[in-house]
Amino acid sequence: METAANRTRVALVFGGQSSEHGISCLTAASVLQALLQADLDVVAVGIAPSGRWRQVSLDEVRDYRIVGGKVPEVPEPEHDAVWMVGSEGCEVATRQGGHLVDVHRIDVAFALLHGPFGEDGTIQGLFEMMGIRYVGSGVAASAIGMDKHFMKVAFEAAGLPVGPYTVVTPERWLRDRQAVLDEAAALEFPVFVKPCRGGSSMGITRVTEALALPEAIEVARRHDPKVIIEQGFVGARELECAVLADAQSEAGLATSAIGEIRVHDADGFYDFEAKYLATEQAALDVPAEVDADLAARIQDVSRRAFHAVGAEGLARVDVFADGDGQVWVNEINTMPGFTEISMYPALWQHSGISYPELVSRLVQLALDRPVGLR
Secondary structure, three states, X not given: OOOHHHOOEEEEEEEOOOOOHHHHHHHHHHHHHHHHHOOOEEEEEEEOOOOOEEEEOHHHHHOOOOEOOEOOOOOOOOOOEEEEEEXXXXXXXXXXXXXXXXXXXXXXXXXXXXXOOOOOOHHHHHHHHHOOEEOOOOHHHHHHHHOHHHHHHHXXXXXXXXXXXXXXXXXXXXXXXXXHHHHHHOOOOOEEEEEOOOOOOOOOEEEOXXXXXXXXXXXXXXXXXXXXXXXXXXXXXXXEEEEEEOOOOOOOEEEEEEEEEEEOOOOOOOOHHHHHHOHHHEEEEOOOOOOHHHHHHHHHHHHHHHHHHOOOOEEEEEEEEOOOOOEEEEEEEOOOOOOOOOHHHHHHHHOOOOHHHHHHHHHHHHHHOOOOOO
């Protein structure tokens, strides 16, 4: 990477309009430190919950943390940030009346936006239009990876094992509610009712009887009008594998050691509170206690899932393994949690790649990738 006056400049983009706004801010604080350790120039661009953009000082980003159970938030801007295609490429600036100030050329965008309007291909499309390189998957892979329905369709088309599920579209819920409930009730309980395009376990309900389905669907619909209902894997282990693009690898992908999430409450699940606020409710085992054969099969399934959606750069693949050793793909996350306590960086740290080195590699992967169709 370049040094001195021509150092690579990274736009760190965070916040956003989804329910995962605060988690995105926490992630930005962690990634910022790693970028600075890598001797990269950083421009922090926050998106307020209203959707307005603002340049944020690096000191402000460093101070993001959970206080009193509340996650941080990007405040509404006094002056809006704008993106432009300039003579030297993509630029970001702040508009003050009729003037542009704090104009910065951008070499790479690192979008830490979780959920809709960031992880779902929307901001990736903006970056494509701007001709700017960016970390992670492109438009189509991001959109497919965000939508649990189309993700499963892609997995099934690739011959990957997927558990039973049914989808509740807004039209079906409005016009044929009973058919939806009958399909869901035909699954084996417990089932998990989820927003189709959400993350951080927000809006998810574990349902053990058919009578509770309507309320659980309405809870999920508060986060996304499209809902998916998945049959639970009772007694199965929840295992995860990190995938990283690697030109030196024969397969073009490196896979990490296997991690495991163990929720202490047998009737609970790895929800938002357990992930970020009450971390004692669950344990993250890195590495998981799995034999070499199971680990190899999970790594193979993870690579296949990565290719099935056309992912780029990085992804975390979550699977279930039952008592017979059968592996089922749960989901792929094209922009996994990236705080320093998150599973994705923890898996790579165990596999020999430190957090700062991982962030630096992701930036370099973005720099090496051509703009436009690929």
